Amino acid sequence: MNQIVTPATPQHAPMTQFPVAGNILQVGGQPLTDIARQVRQHHGQRPFYVYDREVMNRQVQALREQLPAGIHLHYAMKANPMPEVVSHLAAQTDGLDVASHGELAIALGTGIDPASISFAGPGKSSADLRAAIEAGVIINMESSGELQRITELALQMGIRPKVAVRVNPDFELKTSGMKMSGGPKPFGVDAEQVPAMLQDIHQRELDFMGFHIFCGSQNLKSDAIIDAQNKTFALARQLADAAPMPLRWLNIGGGLGIPYFPGEQRLALGAIGENLQSLLEHYSDITCDSEVVMELGRYLVAEAGLYVCEVIDVKSSRGETFVVTNGGLHHHLAASGNFGQVIRKNYPVCVANRMTSDSMETVSVVGPLCTPLDILASKMTLPKVQPGDLIALYQSGAYGFSASPQNFLGHPEAIELVV
Incomplete structure (x- = not known):
């Protein structure tokens, strides 16, 4: 029986x-x-x-210990834009990432260097762009139309803005809770269209910084994150080779998840950190003079x-x-x-x-x-x-x-x- x-x-x-x-x-x-x-x-x-501030501090410290020193940590404010939280994490991390004019105002209110703030989002209004140009933050451009509007505003304002291209890669972060890339997306410029856009940027009075390549979020699988980061660096080099100007800034996104539901376990950072160190060394031709940013929101505050x-x-x-x-x-x-x-x-x-x-x-x-x-x-x-x-x-x-x-x-x- x-x-x-x-x-x-x-x-x-x-x-x-x-x-x-x-x-x-x-x-x-x-x-x-x-x-x-x-x-x-x-x-x-x-x-x-x-x-709890101390819990946030421990999250940042764990990342500092496990990730290479060459990785700059940015806080993605959309996870929690409460001004007191943002001010605390601005002091603990290396920069902030915003997704609206309202978030930009909170970020600037912390007193950090505007050059350590980046602004992403597929539907930036002219008011958003004007505020970002005036503040001197890095604007992650999401389309050729946005490139044109930034150029026109920059000429009107007499300012040479810092810009980067947000790339929609042809791969995704597997098993992620929210996929942000691969296939048709409202976010970023399709990777195959970026070389032509880079040539266009070169003809304009813009200060090109680099790329924002973000694949997905809330991932608890180290292997999936490592795979996506390997592809991200390879794509960054490919696109850098097509750029008529040096790469100075590379945002590789985040994707690190936390356990919410039964059966989920905390993400092991060790292998991710070791792989990132290897990537920084292997791609030293594009990373040695660049600020390599990992953009994290949920992982720092949830x-x-x-x-x-x-x-x-x-x-x-x-x-x-x-x-x-x-x-x-x-x-x-x-x-x-x-x-x-x-x-x-x-x-x-x-x-x-x-x-x-x-x-x-x-x-x-x-x-x-x-x-x-x-x-x-x-x-x-x-x-x-x-x-x-x-x-x-x-x-x-x-x-x-x-x-x-x-x-x-x-x-x-x-x-x-x-x-």
């Missing part, structure tokens, strides 16, 4: 970035319950995001953030228990599954004021919105929950507050704070 074996349910990677003391989650050296009390005192009963909401009600419905909170998809669209997930999966979740308990139960955590999509956790086993408890979602420092429909159904916005 064959024995039936039930496979184990995949577990989340251990969430060890925040310690626990007295059975309460600690953030920035404080019990989360104290932080929640302060938020409530000043803002009322509202959910909040809290970002693990440093928690989204915290309060339990309003606990109810049973036909055999299932629902924990109703004052937070939901309007504050954290990604955790609800409405930010690109085909099949909804749970973020790591905890009862922050009761991390462990002898009494556990399987519950679904939902928000206050009148839609069945308002789910923060589906059928997760947690310490027995009661009204007033704090539900915290890990991995919430990136694409949370700013990527969510805060005004949906008129509930109060979440609060953001840095500790």
Whole structure:
């Protein structure tokens, strides 16, 4: 008689970035319950995001230790544009990457050298371009039309702007959460069209810096990242050979992922760092006089953030228990599954004021919105929950507050704070 074996349910990677003391989650050296009390005192009963500077510092330090010294780290602000977060990471990294006039203003407000800021995006308005030219940042050009508009504005303003070509390569970052290259894309200039564009740039009063080659994001496979980086450097040399001017700047993108869902493990950086060192040496003809940039957003901030909401009600419905909170998809669209997930999966979740308990139960955590999509956790086993408890979602420092429909159904916005 064959024995039936039930496979184990995949577990989340251990969430060890925040310690626990007295059975309460600690953030920035404080019990989360104290932080929640302060938020409530000043803002009322509202959910909040809290970002820990020390966790960000550890992420940057880990990269510094594992990646070659020749790699410059840039923070991609779209992951989390909160000014306090941007200012902190501007001081920890080598530059910032922006994707709008609004982000540019925040970046310039940090006081860093504008030459260490780059501006990407396929739909830059004339106002965007004028602001970027005036500020002196590197503009990643995404089309021949944008090249023409930059040229016209530069002549009007009497400024020779710094420009780079954003390249849409003919390869992609395999197994990435979001593919940004390969095939027809709204982003960048197709690699086969770049040589002609380089000749065109040479005829204009523009300060050509180099290339931005970005393939994809949220990848947890070292082999896939290494493969894409190998192809990126090879393409950069091919395009540099076609350029009538030397390469001074090369943004190789990022793509480094973090574990969100059951079964995912943290990315091993060692092999990636070793391979990058080999690439810098092998392609020294284009890298020795160039600033080689790795652009990272999510990897630097996601693990440093928690989204915290309060339990309003606990109810049973036909055999299932629902924990109703004052937070939901309007504050954290990604955790609800409405930010690109085909099949909804749970973020790591905890009862922050009761991390462990002898009494556990399987519950679904939902928000206050009148839609069945308002789910923060589906059928997760947690310490027995009661009204007033704090539900915290890990991995919430990136694409949370700013990527969510805060005004949906008129509930109060979440609060953001840095500790």
